[in-house]
Amino acid sequence: MDRLAPQARPMTLPFGLGVLHVVVPMALLALLVVPLFLVPTSPGRRLRIAAWCRALAAFALVLALAGLYLETPRPAAGSCLIAGIDVSASVGRAAADGAREFLGRMVPALAPGDVLGSIAFAGQAHVQAYPTGGRRAVEDFIPAADEELDELDTQESDLAVVLTRAASLCPAGKQAALLLFTDGNETAGSLLAEATLVEPRIPVFPVVPTAAAFPPAVIRRLLAPALAPARSVLPFETVLENRAAAPVSGALALSVNGRAMLPLPVDLPPGPSVVATPFRVPARGEYLVEARLLLPAALPAPGPVTSAISVTRPLHVLVVTEHDAPAVATALASRGLEVETIPPARLAARASALRDYHAVVLDGVARAELDDAALAAVTGWVAGGGALVATGGGHLFGDAGYVGSPLAQVLPVELASQSPEPAEREPIALYLLIDRSNSMGYASGDLPYGEKMEYAKRAALAVLDQLAPQDLVAAIAFDAQPYEIGPLLPAGTSHAALATKIARLRYGGGTDFKDALDIARRNLVASGRRVRHVILLTDGDTNRHAEDHVELTARLAADAITVTTIRIGDDTVNLELLQTISRATGGAFHHVEHLEALPQLMISDTRRLIDTAPYRDGAAPHIGELGPMLSGIRESELPPVARWAVTRARPGAEVRLYVDIAGRRDPVLATWQYELGRVAALPVDFQAGAAAWPQWQGFARLWTQLVLWAAPPGLPGERRLVAEREGEHTVIRLEAAAEEPASLVLRLEEVGDVVLRQTGRRSFGAVVPRLTPGHHPVWLRTGSGPEDPMDLIVPAASTSSGAPLAAVTEEAPAGAPLSAGRRAASRLRGGQSSRSARSAQQRRPTARG
Structure with missing residues (x-):
C-alpha cells in the first residue's frame, strides 16, 4: 500500500528551523472539511468559541493522521553516534577501513554536545570506544588489524547484537543513532526482529563498503x-x-x-x-x-x-561368514578397521558381547546355521542402536527359512522368489528350429515310426507354454529347405497360431539346418532384445559338411546368440558338429536317446534361459538415492553384477544401488533406520556373482563408508567433551554414547572441580570462566569412582561444523544492495542506507505533529 501512495515532498522551513515531513499526504484532503466546524448552529459568543475549539481539534486530528513531523538539523541536547564495525571473517578489514574513512569526515563536523563511540562485532559485540565528546583520534574508534578478536566469534555475523549493545551506551537526553558498517549478512540473530523491540528507538544508518574492499x-x-x-x-x-x-x-x-x-x-x-x-x-x-x-x-x-x-x-566389526577368506572382511581390514571373523555357529556365544562392536556383518549365512536365540539377540541389539549389514546372494536372501524370522523384520528389503515372474523379468527372444526331414519319421529304439516327430512337436508346444506374453518367439521347420512356421512376434499374440502350425507338422525331405540358423540369426539381431536364444532340434543328419558351418557359428557367437542343440536318436551322426555350435555360442548340447525325456529337457533349457536371463552376462548397477556411503564413487566405475538375489525394497527404505530389469529396480544396496539402529542389505555374493567387485579399486572404500554410516557415534563408555566460547565464559558440554549416572564432576587445572549437570538424554553441561584457547588436560569422575583422564580442546572461536548449509545461503553477496530485511530495519528505526556522514549526524525525527 505504501508504494501506491504519492510520495510526500518535504518542506524546508526558513531560518534553519528544520524540515516538515508528511507521511500520508492524501490525509491532508480532510482539511477541506475543517471550515465546516466553524459554522455556528446558533448566535452567541460562547457557541462561536465552541466552534473554534471543534475546528482546532479536527485540524490537529487531520495532521496527526497525515503523520506530520518536524525534522530539526540538530537535536537540542546533542547526538550520540555509535559506529558498529563488522569484523566477521566474511567482511575482513573492509568495514574497518570504510569506518576509518567515514568517521574521518564525520569527527570534524561534530558539535560540542555530540558524543561518538564504536562497537566491534561479529557473532558477539565488544565496545571499542565508549561514547565521549571532544575531538578524539579516528584510530581510537577502529579495531586494529592485529587486535585479538577471537572472543567476538568472527565466524558468525549477528547484526542484532550490535543494536542491543548500542542502545545501552548513549546518555539520557541525547538523540542516539547507529552507523552500521557491514556487508549486511546475518548468520545469527535478526536485526529486523530486534529493531521492533529495542526502546528507545534508535535510527539505523547502514554503510556498505564497496565490493572491491571485501574478500572476493x-x-x-x-x-x-x-x-x-x-x-x-x-x-x-x-x-x-x-x-x-x-x-x-x-x-x-x-x-x-x-x-x-x-x-x-x-x-x-x-x-x-x-x-x-x-x-x-x-x-x-x-x-x-x-x-x-x-x-x-x-x-x-x-x-x-x-x-x-x-x-x-577404530571401528570394531564382527563378520559372521561361512567363507574361509571373506572378501568383505579383507576389504574392511585393509582400511584400518578392527575386524573379527567367526563362523555362524559361534554367533550365539557372542550375543552378550555385541555391545562391544560397532557393526555386525552377516556374509552369506544360511538360515540353518543360525539358531533363533542368535537372530533374536542381533535384532534386539540393532533396535537399541546397533548396526547390521547383511550381504550374500540367494544363499541368504533366497533362503526360505528366513521368511517370518526376526532377521526378515529388520532388513530394508523383502525376501522374494528367486525365479522372477514373467511380467517382471527381462523379455527374451527365442527361435525354435524343428527338424521335419524324412529321418524324423524313422523308428528309434523301442519307438515306432513317426514317434520322433511327435515328441519333437510335443516338446516345442511345451516350450511355448513357458513363455510370457512379452517374450518374442518364432519357429522354423526345415528339411532340405527352411519353412517359416511363424515370424518373431510376442508370444501373447502369436501363441495360438504358432501352436496350431507346429501341431500340423509332417516329416518328409532331406536335412539342412544351416539356412534356418542364418534366418534365425538375422531376425534375432533385428529384434533388439538382449537375451537371444535358439533351440535346434534335429536327429543330426545333414546334407552339408561340418566346415560349411564354421563362418555361421562365428557370426552367431559375435552376435551374442546362444544356441542349444538337441540331438534326437541313438546314433552318433554329427554329434561333434552340434557340440561345436553349442560350445562356441555359449549354449548347451544334449544327446537324447530316450525321447520320453525330450519335452522336460526343452522346458528345463527354456526355464534356465528365463530364470538367468538378467544375470547371465551381468548387469550394470545404477546409483539411486545418494548418501555418505557413496561419497566419491561414480556410477561409471561400478563393476557389473550377476546372479543377485531378487528382493523388493520395503516402504521407507533407501535404494542406494540397483539394477534395472525391464523397468523393475532390483536393489543391490538398500538401507534404512530400524528403531535406533541402522541396517543395510546387499543381496549379492561377492565370492560368486559379484566376484569382480573385490578387485574394484573402490570396493574397500564403499564398504568402509557403509559401515561408518551405519555404526553408532560411539560405544558404551565413550564420551566427548566440547568447549565453546561465549563472551567472558566457556560452555563445556559432555556427550555420552550410553546412559551416564547423574553425578559427573570434571576437574580442570585452571578452575578446579566443576559439576556437570544433565541437560538432555546422554548430555551434560556447565559454564566456567573463560578458558584460554588450546589443549587442556581434564579428569572426569563418575560418582565416587576413579578419575578418567580426557582432553578438552578450547577453540579460538565457536565452531560452525554443525550449522546447515541453508544458513549460509541466506546471506547476500558482499557489496550488493542490503536485503529487504535490513532495509526494513533501517526504515523502522528512522534511518536510511547512506554513505553521507552529515546525513547520519543531522537527519533526526525529533517532533511529530
Whole structure:
C-alpha cells in the first residue's frame, strides 16, 4: 500500500528551523472539511468559541493522521553516534577501513554536545570506544588489524547484537543513532526482529563498503563430524563462496592441531562451492581442524574457520561368514578397521558381547546355521542402536527359512522368489528350429515310426507354454529347405497360431539346418532384445559338411546368440558338429536317446534361459538415492553384477544401488533406520556373482563408508567433551554414547572441580570462566569412582561444523544492495542506507505533529 501512495515532498522551513515531513499526504484532503466546524448552529459568543475549539481539534486530528513531523538539523541536547564495525571473517578489514574513512569526515563536523563511540562485532559485540565528546583520534574508534578478536566469534555475523549493545551506551537526553558498517549478512540473530523491540528507538544508518574492499571469496563452513573413529577416512567438506562475478583461484589450507596439510588448489566459480578433502583420522584424542583460503596477495584475505573433532577407537566389526577368506572382511581390514571373523555357529556365544562392536556383518549365512536365540539377540541389539549389514546372494536372501524370522523384520528389503515372474523379468527372444526331414519319421529304439516327430512337436508346444506374453518367439521347420512356421512376434499374440502350425507338422525331405540358423540369426539381431536364444532340434543328419558351418557359428557367437542343440536318436551322426555350435555360442548340447525325456529337457533349457536371463552376462548397477556411503564413487566405475538375489525394497527404505530389469529396480544396496539402529542389505555374493567387485579399486572404500554410516557415534563408555566460547565464559558440554549416572564432576587445572549437570538424554553441561584457547588436560569422575583422564580442546572461536548449509545461503553477496530485511530495519528505526556522514549526524525525527 505504501508504494501506491504519492510520495510526500518535504518542506524546508526558513531560518534553519528544520524540515516538515508528511507521511500520508492524501490525509491532508480532510482539511477541506475543517471550515465546516466553524459554522455556528446558533448566535452567541460562547457557541462561536465552541466552534473554534471543534475546528482546532479536527485540524490537529487531520495532521496527526497525515503523520506530520518536524525534522530539526540538530537535536537540542546533542547526538550520540555509535559506529558498529563488522569484523566477521566474511567482511575482513573492509568495514574497518570504510569506518576509518567515514568517521574521518564525520569527527570534524561534530558539535560540542555530540558524543561518538564504536562497537566491534561479529557473532558477539565488544565496545571499542565508549561514547565521549571532544575531538578524539579516528584510530581510537577502529579495531586494529592485529587486535585479538577471537572472543567476538568472527565466524558468525549477528547484526542484532550490535543494536542491543548500542542502545545501552548513549546518555539520557541525547538523540542516539547507529552507523552500521557491514556487508549486511546475518548468520545469527535478526536485526529486523530486534529493531521492533529495542526502546528507545534508535535510527539505523547502514554503510556498505564497496565490493572491491571485501574478500572476493570466503569460507562459510567447515563440515566435519563431531565424533569420528580412528583410522577411518573422512571427507572434510569446506563450504566456500565466491562473491565475485568471475572465477577466483586460490588454495585451501587445512591444519590439524597446528600441523599443516598440503594446500589444495581450488578454482571457485561464482556462488557457493563445496570442496571435499579426504582425511585419515589419526589416533584417539581431541583435534582442532582449521581451514584457511589462500588468495593472491593483491586480494583481501578472508579469516579462518575451525571445527573440533573427537576421535574414538577404530571401528570394531564382527563378520559372521561361512567363507574361509571373506572378501568383505579383507576389504574392511585393509582400511584400518578392527575386524573379527567367526563362523555362524559361534554367533550365539557372542550375543552378550555385541555391545562391544560397532557393526555386525552377516556374509552369506544360511538360515540353518543360525539358531533363533542368535537372530533374536542381533535384532534386539540393532533396535537399541546397533548396526547390521547383511550381504550374500540367494544363499541368504533366497533362503526360505528366513521368511517370518526376526532377521526378515529388520532388513530394508523383502525376501522374494528367486525365479522372477514373467511380467517382471527381462523379455527374451527365442527361435525354435524343428527338424521335419524324412529321418524324423524313422523308428528309434523301442519307438515306432513317426514317434520322433511327435515328441519333437510335443516338446516345442511345451516350450511355448513357458513363455510370457512379452517374450518374442518364432519357429522354423526345415528339411532340405527352411519353412517359416511363424515370424518373431510376442508370444501373447502369436501363441495360438504358432501352436496350431507346429501341431500340423509332417516329416518328409532331406536335412539342412544351416539356412534356418542364418534366418534365425538375422531376425534375432533385428529384434533388439538382449537375451537371444535358439533351440535346434534335429536327429543330426545333414546334407552339408561340418566346415560349411564354421563362418555361421562365428557370426552367431559375435552376435551374442546362444544356441542349444538337441540331438534326437541313438546314433552318433554329427554329434561333434552340434557340440561345436553349442560350445562356441555359449549354449548347451544334449544327446537324447530316450525321447520320453525330450519335452522336460526343452522346458528345463527354456526355464534356465528365463530364470538367468538378467544375470547371465551381468548387469550394470545404477546409483539411486545418494548418501555418505557413496561419497566419491561414480556410477561409471561400478563393476557389473550377476546372479543377485531378487528382493523388493520395503516402504521407507533407501535404494542406494540397483539394477534395472525391464523397468523393475532390483536393489543391490538398500538401507534404512530400524528403531535406533541402522541396517543395510546387499543381496549379492561377492565370492560368486559379484566376484569382480573385490578387485574394484573402490570396493574397500564403499564398504568402509557403509559401515561408518551405519555404526553408532560411539560405544558404551565413550564420551566427548566440547568447549565453546561465549563472551567472558566457556560452555563445556559432555556427550555420552550410553546412559551416564547423574553425578559427573570434571576437574580442570585452571578452575578446579566443576559439576556437570544433565541437560538432555546422554548430555551434560556447565559454564566456567573463560578458558584460554588450546589443549587442556581434564579428569572426569563418575560418582565416587576413579578419575578418567580426557582432553578438552578450547577453540579460538565457536565452531560452525554443525550449522546447515541453508544458513549460509541466506546471506547476500558482499557489496550488493542490503536485503529487504535490513532495509526494513533501517526504515523502522528512522534511518536510511547512506554513505553521507552529515546525513547520519543531522537527519533526526525529533517532533511529530
